[in-house]
Amino acid sequence: MLMEPVIHFECVSKRYQLGAMPSLRERLGTLPERLRRRSRDAGAEKDVLWALREVDLEVFPGETLGIIGPNGAGKTTSLKLIAQITKPTAGRVTVRGRVSSLIELGAGFHPDLTGRENVYLNGAILGLRRRELDRLFDQIVAFAELERFIDTPVKRYSSGMYARLGFAVAAHVSPDILLVDEVLSVGDAAFQKRCYEKVWELVNHEGRSVIMVSHGFGYIRALCRRVLWVANGQVQMVGTPDDVIRAYESSVFSRATGLPFNLSQGAEAQVQIVGVTLLDAQGQPAEEYGPQDSIIVRIAYQRSQAVTGLTFAVGVMRDDTLNCYTSYADECGFALPADDLGGVVEARYHALQLMPGAYQMYVTALSSDEKRTVYTYRTVGFHVAAEAGLDIRHGSFYNLPAWRLAAIPHHEAL
Amino acid sequence: MDVLADIKTLWLHRELLWVWAAREVRVRYKQSLLGAGWAILQPLALTLMFSLVFTLVVPIPTADVPYPIFAYTALLPWTFLASSISFGVPSLVNNMNLVTKIYFPREVLPLATIAAAGVDFLVGGLVLVGMMLWYRVPLYPTALLLPVLLLIQMILTFGVTLIGATALVFYRDVRFLVPLFLQLWLYASPVIYPVSLIPAQWRGLYFLNPMAGLLEGYRAVLLYGHWPDRQALATAAVVALALAVVGYSWFKRLEPRFADLI
Structure with missing residues (x-):
């Protein structure tokens, strides 16, 4: 059976004008010149950003597509084009069906209105009728777990409660196409899990199409059948999640770490990283850590006889x-046994010192000589959760100083 | 014409229009002490001030109608127009996080502010009824024409608000232009004075201002029991309709660029 795509991009380009809009005075000042040239765009090419360039894309009903790429690659622009928030500069975008976007949760919330009032407001923005909302209201509130606070103005909500209510409304719209941006990185791990379960349900039980933008590759692997990698507004690669994520990661890692990740042909046969496990201070496998927790990276590997001078x-x-830290085992003073054909090594960080968020631990097997030839690599994702009672939002690393009152008169200290 | 398709899309989003208008009203009154009282206070305070000035200091002829009700009858619809424009013009820019995140016909935002200003107008209408009872102004049969006058005014408001809202997306200077523009327009309209003060040879030009024909019309049908000046009203209707068509098509033509510019 030949199916019509629900989303169809034909040679789509999107250009943004950089810099501030000229004011009326400036526009009037340059009016004679512009009239003479009779062209509004000429001569402004340097202030222009091509967010997308000649992108072709088809998404079919019931398909989930993941979009990955560095910041500013054009991921969000693609979603905005699908959502009809913006129009392409060139090319054509065809979308069939109702689109619900999770580009920003609770975008239409008004802080002074109660949760209940905002559910109706947000539902109406997403295109629901009042009767439908009456029917769905209890489900939405139950999903958000906000029964007790539903008549409180949302300005008194925590950011997590805000996001929960926003997701609950958007996910109950039952759209034909659901757009999921980075939004799900807010909220606690349990809520994120429930969000992804809901998305999974929409795809697998209700046959919706989902377009998902995420840095959390675990979810893209679990939910998407096809992944699109964009960089600088162009499609780098389309394929299965495993292939595309692997290619993307090696490109990102080599740029961020300076390590050569372009694996030579056959290199993988020589050294294999059989498994990488992250363990907490008690030696138990864990995915979530506190900002100050210690972490152990357990690496199981195999190598052929021919490989000498291996390190990690x-x-x-x-x-x-952002590359937080990278180090070589041999520079840390650790040498692998020269003659075994495999084994297990552990690297222990005494304290992560990372802000809450999502991270990748990456492990590379490479030669200990100056060439640092890379044989293979592995990555494992983990999360750093906020420490109870501490809400630090600034900076990249988590490093709390110890304070004391110094018994020195202030004029002497200067 | 695309306009029909645009109107159809807007119709599909009518629910959002009502919900958003209700939001505008709620938000405006929720945290203010006087609440709906503000709807009355503004035209009432102006009426009081103008009444003092134009009865005691510089008397203005109002042909047997007490000055306060003469002024209020025009100030009430004028306030409807002015607050629609001053809340409606920045409505897109003020809701930029919505405009850049979700698609819906953007005219919903300015339209909802007009609808919300309409609620104020209705509340203020109660005061007008009170004044008519107090001053013993009878209800003339000409009052039947009131819905026609209101319809023309709303078409006018729609057009001017959309033009202003579109312009504001492109030029932030418009924000500062709006109060000045409204002030000049107030004095160019028969709000505090009757049209009879305008020299006859200037009236043709004067009535090109659609508010002139409309405000004079409100007074004629409510206070004097006359039918409104037919030519003035026709001019107002034509100008209002032209502004609405120009405003709506301009707005819709540039709408796809709003999210990129805001």
Whole structure:
């Protein structure tokens, strides 16, 4: 059976004008010149950003597509084009069906109105009729777990409660196409899990199409059948999640760490990282850590006889590809036994010192000589959760100083 | 014409229009002490002030109608127009997080502010009824024409608000232009004075201002029991309709660029 795509991009380009809009005075000042040239765009090419360039894309009913790429690659622009928030500069976008976007949760909430009033307001923005909302209201509130606070103005909500209510409304709209942006990185881990379960249900039980933008590759692997990698507004690669994520990661890691990740042909046969496990201070496998927790990276590997001078590089990358730290085992004073054909090694960080968020632990097997030839690598995702009672929002790393009152008169200290 | 398709899309989103208008009303009154009292206070305070000035200091002829009700009859619809425009013009820019995140016909935002100003107008209408009882102004049969006058005014409001809202997306200077523009328009309209003060040879030009024909019309049908000046009213209707068509098509033509510019 030939199916019509629900989303169809034909050679779509999107250009943004950079810099501030000229004021009326400036526009009037340049009016004679512009009239003479009779062209509004000429000569302004340097202030222009092509967010997308000649992108072709088809998404079919019941399909989930993941979009990955660095910040500013054009991921959100693609979603905005699908959502009809913006129009392409060139090319054509065809969308069939009702679109609900989770580009920003609770975008239409008004802080002075209660949760109940905002559910109706947000529902109406997303295109629901009042009768439908009456029917869905209890379900929405139950999903958000906000029964007790539903008649409180949302300005008294925590950011987590806000996001929960926003997601609950958007997910109950039963759209034909659901757009999921980075939004789900807010809220606690349990709520995130429930959100993804809901998305999974929409795809697998109700046959909706989902377009998902995320840095959390675990969810993209679990939910998407096809992944699109965009960079600089162009499609780099389309394929299965495993292939595309692997290619993307090696490109990102080599840029961020300076390690050569372009694996030579056959290199993987020589050294294999059989498994990487992250363990907490008690030696138990864990995915979630506190900002100050210690973490152990357990690496199981195999190598062929021919490989001599093997070492590992271990490091942590934040989900926005900030390289937090990278180090070589041999530079840390650790040498692998020269003659075994495999084994298990552990690298222990005494304290992560990371802000709450999503991170990747990456492990690279490479030669200990100056060339640092990379044989293979593995990545494992983990989360850093906020510490109870501490709400620090600034900075990249988590490092709390110890304070004391110094018994020195202030004029002497200067 | 695309306009029919645009109107159809808008109709599909009518529910949002009502919900958003209700939001505007609720938000405006929720945290203010006087609540709905503000709807009355503004035209009432102006009426009081103008009444003092134009009865005691510089008397203005109002042909047997007490000055306070003469002024209020025009100030009430004028306030409807002015607050629609001053809340409606920035409605897109003020809700930029919505405009850049979700698609819906953007005219819903300015239209909802007009609807919300309409609620104030109705509340203020109660005061007018009170004044008519107090001053013993009878209800003339000409009052039947009131819905026609209101319809023309709303078409006018729609057009001017959309033009202003579109312009504000492109030029932030418009925000500062609106109060000045409204003030000049107030004095160019027969709000505090009767049209009879305008020299006859200037009236043709004067009535090109659609509010002139409309405000004079409100007074004629409510206070004097006359039918409104037919030519003035026709001019007002034509100008209002032209502004609405120009405003709506301009707005819809540039709508796809709003999210990129805001």
